[in-house]
Amino acid sequence: MEALNFNWNSVFFYLFAAIACGFSIAVVLTSNIVRMAFYLILALGATAGLFFLAGADFVGAMQLMIYVGGTLVLLIFGVMLTAKGPFISMKTSAGEWLMGAVVGGSLLAVLLAAATSVKAWQTTPDQPAQAQVTATRLGMALMGARVDSLEQTNAEQRRGMSGYLLPFEIVSVHLLVVLIGSAYLARPKKRAGRRVVGE
Amino acid sequence: MAEFLKQYLAPEWLAYAVAALVHAALLINVVAVGALIFIWLERKVSGRIQDRLGPTRVGGKFGWLQTLADGLKLITKEDLMPDGADRMLFLLAPYISFCASYAAYLALPFADGWVATRLNVAVFFIIAVVGLEVFGVILAGYASASKWSLFGAMREAAQVVSYEVPLGMCVVVPVMITGTMDLVAISQMQAGWFTQWLVFHDPFTFVIFWVYFTCATASVNRAPFDLAEAESELVAGFHTEYSGLRWSIFFMAEYGSMFAVSGLAAILFFGGWNGPLPVTAWLGAAGEAIGLDSASTLYPLFHYLGNFLGMLNFVGKCVFGVTFMMWARWTLPRLRIDQVMTTCLKYCTPIAAVMFLGAVLWTYFIPGGLFIPNNYWRVNEGQITATPQPAEKPAEATPAAPAHAADDGRPSDDKPPRTASVDSSASFAEAAAGGHRGSP
Numbered sequence: 001m002e003a004l005n006f007n008w009n010s011v012f013f014y015l016f017a018a019i020a021c022g023f024s025i026a027v028v029l030t031s032n033i034v035r036m037a038f039y040l041i042l043a044l045g046a047t048a049g050l051f052f053l054a055g056a057d058f059v060g061a062m063q064l065m066i067y068v069g070g071t072l073v074l075l076i077f078g079v080m081l082t083a084k085g086p087f088i089s090m091k092t093s094a095g096e097w098l099m100g101a102v103v104g105g106s107l108l109a110v111l112l113a114a115a116t117s118v119k120a121w122q123t124t125p126d127q128p129a130q131a132q133v134t135a136t137r138l139g140m141a142l143m144g145a146r147v148d149s150l151e152q153t154n155a156e157q158r159r160g161m162s163g164y165l166l167p168f169e170i171v172s173v174h175l176l177v178v179l180i181g182s183a184y185l186a187r188p189k190k191r192a193g194r195r196v197v198g199e
Numbered sequence: 200m201a202e203f204l205k206q207y208l209a210p211e212w213l214a215y216a217v218a219a220l221v222h223a224a225l226l227i228n229v230v231a232v233g234a235l236i237f238i239w240l241e242r243k244v245s246g247r248i249q250d251r252l253g254p255t256r257v258g259g260k261f262g263w264l265q266t267l268a269d270g271l272k273l274i275t276k277e278d279l280m281p282d283g284a285d286r287m288l289f290l291l292a293p294y295i296s297f298c299a300s301y302a303a304y305l306a307l308p309f310a311d312g313w314v315a316t317r318l319n320v321a322v323f324f325i326i327a328v329v330g331l332e333v334f335g336v337i338l339a340g341y342a343s344a345s346k347w348s349l350f351g352a353m354r355e356a357a358q359v360v361s362y363e364v365p366l367g368m369c370v371v372v373p374v375m376i377t378g379t380m381d382l383v384a385i386s387q388m389q390a391g392w393f394t395q396w397l398v399f400h401d402p403f404t405f406v407i408f409w410v411y412f413t414c415a416t417a418s419v420n421r422a423p424f425d426l427a428e429a430e431s432e433l434v435a436g437f438h439t440e441y442s443g444l445r446w447s448i449f450f451m452a453e454y455g456s457m458f459a460v461s462g463l464a465a466i467l468f469f470g471g472w473n474g475p476l477p478v479t480a481w482l483g484a485a486g487e488a489i490g491l492d493s494a495s496t497l498y499p500l501f502h503y504l505g506n507f508l509g510m511l512n513f514v515g516k517c518v519f520g521v522t523f524m525m526w527a528r529w530t531l532p533r534l535r536i537d538q539v540m541t542t543c544l545k546y547c548t549p550i551a552a553v554m555f556l557g558a559v560l561w562t563y564f565i566p567g568g569l570f571i572p573n574n575y576w577r578v579n580e581g582q583i584t585a586t587p588q589p590a591e592k593p594a595e596a597t598p599a600a601p602a603h604a605a606d607d608g609r610p611s612d613d614k615p616p617r618t619a620s621v622d623s624s625a626s627f628a629e630a631a632a633g634g635h636r637g638s639p
Contacts, residue, residue: 058320065327076356079341
């Protein structure tokens with residue numbers, strides 16, 4: 001029985017992690033843009049699976065909705081770009097490979113260094129890691145209630161600690177402005193005195 | 200269930216595996232048998248609407264074995280693939296559609312506690328997953344190397360991406376009123392007479408249900424929004440090149456999604472498993488009347504009976520929703536693509552936005568519903584912590600909140616649980632809007 005005494009949670013973790021990593025590599029290696037998007041969907045879906053496995057249902061659903069759903073648009077562009085000829089492949093030159101390797105490799109190095117520097121993750125299986133920091137404070141601050149202001153002893157500084165709702169809204173409105181601007185730029189151009197057919 | 204099996208199966212993982220398999224098999228059966236019945240029903244309904252009889256021969260008087268015969272025919276058909284097709288994507292596309300449609304059932308409760316996974320963000324999860332079904336359609340259209348398929352797929356893509364916006368707005372309204380995204384909790388809060396159902400909560404929810412149903416019909420690609428498979432223009436749209444079993448899997452996915460969005464409508468607006476009369480409560484009362492308490496052995500039987508009736512209620516509501524979609528399909532002509540977009544952008548989205556605003560104001564000024572007294576949920580459902588008036592809080596209380604929190608010096612844990620649910624519903628609204636605002 002000792003041989004079977006593994007944690008089923010870890011099994012699924014390694015399964016999802018392998019899917020995510022494997023298809024991420026496949027995204028890089030394939031030259032067909034639609035397949036690329038398809039592999040990306042699988043990799044991102046497996047990441048959502050990791051979130052669900054960790055009990056972060058909301059983040060998992062968010063991953064499905066925003067990242068996987070956003071890839072939908074990428075996929076549509078891929079189809080539209082390659083629909084002229086049957087299954088056009090993209091050729092990448094050696095220089096592009098080099099640039100990609102440098103950028104990707106440096107990002108990987110940063111992430112690995114960051115991940116191994118977290119104290120709580122350097123535990124052996126005997127002492128399971130305890131999550132000390134949660135996103136609750138951040139969420140509360142987004143709603144306007146800064147709970148960390150309770151720990152701030154300086155009354156002057158405490159008055160300056162407002163919630164993040166206003167900055168968040170400003171960013172949202174900014175995005176809306178960008179959207180309207182792009183719609184304005186992409187509008188069908190009118191000729192003088194005559195409306196374009198199909199408008 | 201895993202806890203129950205752990206008593207009998209020695210290794211723990213085996214118990215989990217068996218429990219997972221049982222859940223998965225049950226849900227697969229719901230989708231597959233559901234599709235079997237709905238395809239038969241579709242033929243009968245369309246027949247009656249067009250003044251015909253529909254299938255009458257296979258399996259006795261009503262032709263109820265017709266779908267099985269069709270299925271056998273489809274299995275024996277040759278699995279064809281066009282010469283120029285992208286082989287891998289062509290073969291995989293139907294399964295992607297089916298997986299997306301099937302995954303929605305993981306979070307769909309059929310009765311109190313009868314749910315594969317009880318997620319606290321179930322509404323969000325289902326909306327996210329149902330939207331993924333379109334991937335299979337686009338990949339099928341692309342991989343077929345046929346212009347009809349590609350046209351169908353691109354139409355479907357444009358349609359689904361547009362309709363997710365009003366759909367998300369419609370779903371936010373019940374979430375806002377109940378203060379939770381947990382489908383089980385939303386249903387529990389509508390227990391009692393049919394006047395507790397959220398569709399009768401206020402005039403705005405009544406209107407928004409119809410908007411939801413229109414958008415849901417469009418997002419599962421049903422007529423009058425079935426442009427992706429418009430027979431008169433595109434041969435058969437995205438599945439032109441498919442044959443045999445692979446083709447039928449697309450249909451299983453479609454009927455599965457229809458059932459899933461009808462189920463979501465039933466839970467969000469029509470009380471979920473709660474029938475129009477509080478039969479389950481009467482059963483419990485009857486159990487107590489003949490001297491049963493929760494310790495008695497017969498008590499689980501009554502509980503089970505109540506749950507079973509609840510499931511029948513829920514499935515009945517879903518079937519009604521699907522039948523309603525069929526009725527619409529065989530009554531209304533197919534819209535043109537520009538009419539589809541007009542319906543979405545000029546009607547559904549503004550109506551949904553106005554109704555959302557109206558519902559917010561209603562819950563702020565007249566807490567409680569048309570038939571529900573002000574603090575009904577707080578009084579009657581002690582275990583449900585959410586109160587009926589959460590969502591306008593952040594907007595109103597934002598400037599005051601930090602000072603308030605600082606003044607009386609409460610630690611963050613003292614916050615009422617309502618705040619947490621407000622947090623999730625508000626971010627859901629942002630996500631529903633932001634997912635599309637951000638993507639282009």
